[in-house]
Each structure stands twice: as structure tokens, then as C-alpha cells.
Amino acid sequence: MEAKKVPAPTLRRLPKYLNYLKRMKENGNVTISASKVAEALDIQHTQVRKDFAYTGAEGVPKIGHQIDELIRCIETFLNWDNVTDAFLVGVGHLGGALLGYNGFQESGIKIVAAFDIPEKSGRNIGGVEVYGVEKFKQMVGRMKIKIGIITAPADHAQEIATMMVDSGIQAIWNFAPRKLDLPEEVIVENVDMYSSLALISHRLKKKFGK
Amino acid sequence: MEAKKVPAPTLRRLPKYLNYLKRMKENGNVTISASKVAEALDIQHTQVRKDFAYTGAEGVPKIGHQIDELIRCIETFLNWDNVTDAFLVGVGHLGGALLGYNGFQESGIKIVAAFDIPEKSGRNIGGVEVYGVEKFKQMVGRMKIKIGIITAPADHAQEIATMMVDSGIQAIWNFAPRKLDLPEEVIVENVDMYSSLALISHRLKKKFGK
DNA sequence: TAGATTGTTAATCGATTAACAATC
């Protein structure tokens, strides 16, 4: 029962497989081979098999995997068969966009309350109530919230993150372009748009001469 | 003059350095050592030095780097000292958020027009006009646009991407969770929120037992 | 001078890819 450590790149690929498998299922397919998944997503087939293996999925030579079972394995592995409640802090453009988007519920997360300065409280965006940030800690305790989402400006990110951890938050999904300094047991994932802009800019520059 | 190929991880770190350096400059610092940058951002100092070296920046033993010069080197290297115009397709929650956000201009990109179905055209969001998508190709040609941003639903992403490349777009910044099938000379960068959600979910599950 | 810092070369590490045996 010694669980091998799962490489982060593997975890990042799993949602891509899931997405593709669900589409294939909708198209009426019942089984699928790792090779086909690999080709569709431009990944080495041997890599796909290794990734599948982490989730405990088993295939049958010459036939492949039952799509249903494979989907279930991946979802269970990611814990996407349960929905975990989350709080969001920073109801600006991006925060509002996340609140208005319901797609995350299929990916194990549901934003159940949002927070910002008192002037913004009382609103309801996409069915989610906005509260003054002073209520954060108390509500985290009461609702046993584990995930915090930061969509505030970079200047406030550290302060908010510290407040979140203080309140009992265990994992932070950070959209602010700022390195967060937190105890190492806190799970932090950054969505960094600037890093991909850097790649685009640099490659375009190379492609078209300086 | 043989330019070594720059690792993608290096390119992704450069904006983080830039961000930190600009803050240090605002705080009144004139010089900075790679070691200090490394510590602040939790990166090995030797890694920071290698990354800096790619940009052509040179430091002085015992003193470090001139912050101004370092910033300039990184910006030039990324081509962030020029602003490249971009078109966005898909004015939903996320698209609207990007339009309302002006911070990208400091990162070499400016959204100058948005596109969606005709019913959404005519609006103005964050100072950017929304057009019917049928005008895309003509306007790309006229305005010599190179960068396309996809913030449409996943179902339409491939179709839009193909249309973009058809129109002459050279680089695509894709926010839709769908693998795009395009000629390999087209530069594609995906912003994949689900991949980071996968990491959070899986780590939380491990931390709190299944 | 001594020591902080740079920048390069070598060693390590981990992920990807290739090779191949097993099996339905």
C-alpha cells in the first residue's frame, strides 16, 4: 500500500485526459486505448499509460480501457467526485468572472462565499453572496472551509494569504502575481498569466527577429 | 552570436523577477544581488544567476546588479519594452475580466478589439469595442494583428483557433480547456486553471486522508 | 587583504522517451 509520489506534471495532465474521455463518452464510445488518447492530446502513449497507472486504472490488452471506469478512476484519484467548498477574496474583474462561472463544480470545487471591502459587501454575483472581509475568519470556522481563492490585487495578496492561513485555510489558489510567503504545510497553487505571456512574447520576438 | 535555446522554465520565471525588481526599485534600492532575489522568491541563487545570464544582464562581484539595468535587460529580452496589439474572442465572464484589466500593457500586450456573436457586438468593455466575429479576419489583416486570445467556451475553441490562424494570427493565448490542433509554427500558450485545481484537490486529499 | 558575490562547469535528479516482454 506504499503510494508512490505522483509527479506534478502527471497531476496536471489528468484533467486533460478527463476532458477528452468525457467527450469521447458523449460521442458514444465505450472503450478507448491509451494510444488514441495520446494521439489526440499530443502526448507520448507510454506517458499516458504511466499516468493512467497512477490512478489505478487497468486496461485490457488489445481492447484498451472502459471509458466509464477510467473516468471514475481519475475523478476518484483527484477527489473530483466530491465537491469541496471554497471562499474567494477579491471581487474585482477576475474574481467576478470566477464567481460567474459554474464549471468548477465538476472539478471538485465550489465557491460558496466571496469577500471584499465592506463597500462591496451585500452584492450577489452568480448566486454567491459577497461579505465584508472582516467576516472571513468566523465563517471559515463555522463552515469548515479548507480552500481560499485570492483574486485581489497583488499588493494585498500576502496580507490576505496570511489572514486566510490564520483563519484555518489549508490550501490557497492564488491568481495574484505575487509570491506568497506561508508555512510550508499550506498548499499553494499559483495561476500565473504573466508566465505564459512571457513565453508568447519571447517566441514571437524570436520568430520575427528583434 | 549563437543564441542558446532558452528553457521554458526560465522564461516563466523572468516575470517573477521583474515584478520583484520593480518593487525593490520603488522601495528605493539601486542595486540587488541574485542571492537576495533568490531568497525572496524561493529559488536557488545559482538558478537566478543562470536565468539572468540568458537576458544578457551582468553583475559586479560583491555589489550585484544595477536594478534599473537588470529590469531593462529582462524587459528587452521578453520584448516587453514594446506593446503588441492583440484581439480577443469570447466576451463572457473571463473575456470581460481580461478586457477590464489594463495590467497587461506592462507585459507587452494590449487588447485592442474583442469579438463575439453579433448579438454581443457594439458594446464597449473597459474601453475595448466588441465586434461581430465575422469582422475578425478583415481587421486582423488591416491592423496586422499577430496575437489572438481565446476566452470562448471549450466547444468553440478549436473552431475559433482555426479561424484565427486562417486570418493570419501567429500566436494564440488560449484560456479554453481544450487542446488546440494547429500547424506547429503557430505559437500556442494555454492557461489551464484545471491543472492547478487538480494539484490542489489531490494534495488536500492526501493531507486529510481519503 | 578578506570576503561577498558573480558566473561557469560538473554532478544530480526527475521526468520523458524508448525498448520490450506479457497478454487477450
Added chain:
DNA sequence: TAGATTGTTAATCGATTAACAATC
């Protein structure tokens, strides 16, 4: 049976880290 496909073990590759010489 033959061949497609699985799944594992070994080889490769590239990024990170460590070691160290150079220098102000």
C-alpha cells in the same frame, strides 16, 4: 495464431543543484 495493446524496465534528456574558480 497473429497482432494490437498493456504495462514495466532501462535509456535518454534536460533542468536543477552543487562545487568552485574568478573578481571587485
